[in-house]
Amino acid sequence: MPTDTCDLLIVGAGINGAGIARDAALRGFSVIVCDRGDIAGGTSSASTKLIHGGLRYLEQGAFRLVRESLRERETLGRIAAHLVRPQRFIVPHTGVRPAWLLAFGLWLYDFLAGASTLPRAQRLDATFPALACLAGRVRSAHAYFDLWVDDARLTLENLIDAQAHGARVLPRCALGSVTPDADGWRCQLSGPGGDHSIRARAVANVAGPWAPQVEALRGDVEQPGVRLVQGSHIVLDRLHEGDDAWLLQQPDRRVVFVIPYGPDYHLVGTTETDLESPDALGVTDAERTYLLAALSRAFGRRLGQGDIRWEFCGMRPLLAGAGSARTASREYRLELETAPGGRHWMSVQGGKLTTYRSLAEQAVDRLAAAFGHAGQSTTAQLLLPGAEGVAADGMRTLFDGLRRDYPEFDAGWIGALLPRHGARTATLLAEATADGGAGRDFGGGLFEAEARWCRRHEWATAAEDVLWRRTKCGVRMSAGQRDEFVQWWGGQPPP
Numbered sequence: 001m002p003t004d005t006c007d008l009l010i011v012g013a014g015i016n017g018a019g020i021a022r023d024a025a026l027r028g029f030s031v032i033v034c035d036r037g038d039i040a041g042g043t044s045s046a047s048t049k050l051i052h053g054g055l056r057y058l059e060q061g062a063f064r065l066v067r068e069s070l071r072e073r074e075t076l077g078r079i080a081a082h083l084v085r086p087q088r089f090i091v092p093h094t095g096v097r098p099a100w101l102l103a104f105g106l107w108l109y110d111f112l113a114g115a116s117t118l119p120r121a122q123r124l125d126a127t128f129p130a131l132a133c134l135a136g137r138v139r140s141a142h143a144y145f146d147l148w149v150d151d152a153r154l155t156l157e158n159l160i161d162a163q164a165h166g167a168r169v170l171p172r173c174a175l176g177s178v179t180p181d182a183d184g185w186r187c188q189l190s191g192p193g194g195d196h197s198i199r200a201r202a203v204a205n206v207a208g209p210w211a212p213q214v215e216a217l218r219g220d221v222e223q224p225g226v227r228l229v230q231g232s233h234i235v236l237d238r239l240h241e242g243d244d245a246w247l248l249q250q251p252d253r254r255v256v257f258v259i260p261y262g263p264d265y266h267l268v269g270t271t272e273t274d275l276e277s278p279d280a281l282g283v284t285d286a287e288r289t290y291l292l293a294a295l296s297r298a299f300g301r302r303l304g305q306g307d308i309r310w311e312f313c314g315m316r317p318l319l320a321g322a323g324s325a326r327t328a329s330r331e332y333r334l335e336l337e338t339a340p341g342g343r344h345w346m347s348v349q350g351g352k353l354t355t356y357r358s359l360a361e362q363a364v365d366r367l368a369a370a371f372g373h374a375g376q377s378t379t380a381q382l383l384l385p386g387a388e389g390v391a392a393d394g395m396r397t398l399f400d401g402l403r404r405d406y407p408e409f410d411a412g413w414i415g416a417l418l419p420r421h422g423a424r425t426a427t428l429l430a431e432a433t434a435d436g437g438a439g440r441d442f443g444g445g446l447f448e449a450e451a452r453w454c455r456r457h458e459w460a461t462a463a464e465d466v467l468w469r470r471t472k473c474g475v476r477m478s479a480g481q482r483d484e485f486v487q488w489w490g491g492q493p494p495p
C-alpha cells in the first residue's frame, strides 16, 4: 500500500476538524482530513443550530466565552451569510427569573456583542401579538436576536473550501492505528473504500466525543478529560403561525428552545443527560416527556409522543469538571505536544459550533508556530464558497438572477436550494441543465439533480447523508418516499 504524506492529518470531520482544515489549507499546509463516518455525522449535525453567545452562560459568569461567541456571531453572519438567518427569540416572563434580571442579562448580552448588525433586545408588553400563543396570562416578555445556522452544511462548506485549497477529505475512513517515527506519525486508516497509509508531521485529534478513544491509539498517554452530555431534540408540526422562536424557562432553571424549522415544523430542544460512553447515545423516553411537558406548559397544548415527526440527539464533548450538566463549561482547550525532531500532536476538547472558527484559528496559529510557518489566518475575512455575492447583495438578488437565467426550473425548487447551496446553486443548476433537468422528484423538496450534486461534489456516499445532512428533506418525506430514495441511491454508479 503506497504511503501518502502530509503536514497535518486531521482526525474528525465535525465542525472543529473542518474549521482547522480550512484555516490550515488556506495557510499553505498540506492537509488530509478523515472521519470514520459521514462529514458532520457526529455532534455537528445534532446541535440546536444556534450561532449564539449563550444567554444562560452569563448566569455562570462565562463572560469571556459569551463575548468571544458574540464576536464570532458577527463574523459568521458575514462569511456564511447564505447558511444563517437572524432569529428573534421571545422569553416570556413566567416568574422563573425576575424580569429585571432578564433585562439586565440581555443588556449585558448586547454590550458584550459590541457593534452588531442584529437588533438589540427589547421588552414586550401584553399587546405583542405572538404572546397570544401562550397559555395562561403572560403579560410581558423580552425579545432578543441570535443567528440560526444549518450546522451540517456549515461543516461541509468549510471542507469544500479546504479542498479548493488543496486539502484531501476522506469520509468513512477511520484512524485505526498511529505510531511515532523520527519526525512524524505513521497512521493507518481504514474504510469501505480501502486502507490508507499516511505519514503526517502533525496529527490533530478533533474527534469530539470520541477524542479519548483516538488518544488511546497512541498507547499509554494521559486521556483527555471529556464529559459527555447528551442533548436531544424533537421536531413537531408547527405549533403556531409566525417566525418567532421561544426561549422557555423551565422550573428546574434550564431553558428549552422552540424554533421554526422550515415552513412546516418546530424544532424543540434540548436536554442535558450525562452519558457514561458514546455507545449509550439515544433519545430517552424521559427526554421526550420533558420536552413535551415544556410545550404543554407554555402553549397549553396536549401533545404526546405520537406528535413527534423526527428526533435526534448528540453528545456535547465538554471539558471534564464538577457540577451539573447544566452548568458544565462550554469552553474549549487546545493542547499541542511537540517531540524532539518535530513531531506534533494536537488535542482539541470542548467547544461550541459558534466558536469553531476562532478555535481553528488558534489551533493553526500554534501549529504554524511549531512548523515555522509565518502565515496569518484569513478565515474571518474570506467568505465561505456559497456566501460569495450573498453577503453583499442578499439572497433575493441571487434568487432573481437564477430565475432569469434558469426559467425552466420551478421557482420553489430554486428557493429551496439557495439556503443550502447559496451562490453554488448556479453551478448546480447549470449541471442539472447539462444532465437534462431536475430529474426525479423524490418528495419533500428533494430532486435527483441535487442528490447527484451531493454525490459528485459533497462526498455523500449513503442515502442518509443526503436525506439528513446535505439536505433535511428526509423530515418532509414519508417513510415510503425515503425507502424509494434509498433504493434509487443504491442503484447509482459511484461518483
Ligand SMILES: Cc1cc2nc3c(=O)[nH]c(=O)nc-3n(C[C@H](O)[C@H](O)[C@H](O)COP(=O)(O)OP(=O)(O)OC[C@H]3O[C@@H](n4cnc5c(N)ncnc54)[C@H](O)[C@@H]3O)c2cc1C
Pocket (backbone or CB within 6 Å): 011, 012, 013, 014, 015, 016, 017, 034, 035, 036, 037, 038, 039, 040, 041, 042, 043, 044, 045, 046, 047, 048, 049, 050, 051, 052, 173, 174, 175, 176, 206, 207, 208, 209, 210, 211, 214, 229, 230, 231, 232, 270, 271, 313, 314, 315, 316, 317, 350, 351, 352, 353, 354, 355
Ligand atoms: C444537543 C446539542 C446542542 C448543541 N447546540 C449548540 C448550539 O446551538 N450552538 C453551538 O454553538 N453549539 C452547540 N452545540 C455544541 C456543538 O454542536 C459541538 O461543540 C460541536 O458540534 C462539536 O464539534 P466537533 O467537531 O468537536 O465534534 P463532532 O462533530 O462530534 O466531530 C467529531 C468527529 O470525529 C469522528 N471520529 C471519531 N473517531 C474517529 C476515528 N477513529 N477516526 C476518524 N474519525 C473519527 C466522528 O465520526 C465525528 O464525526 C450543541 C451540542 C449538542 C450535543
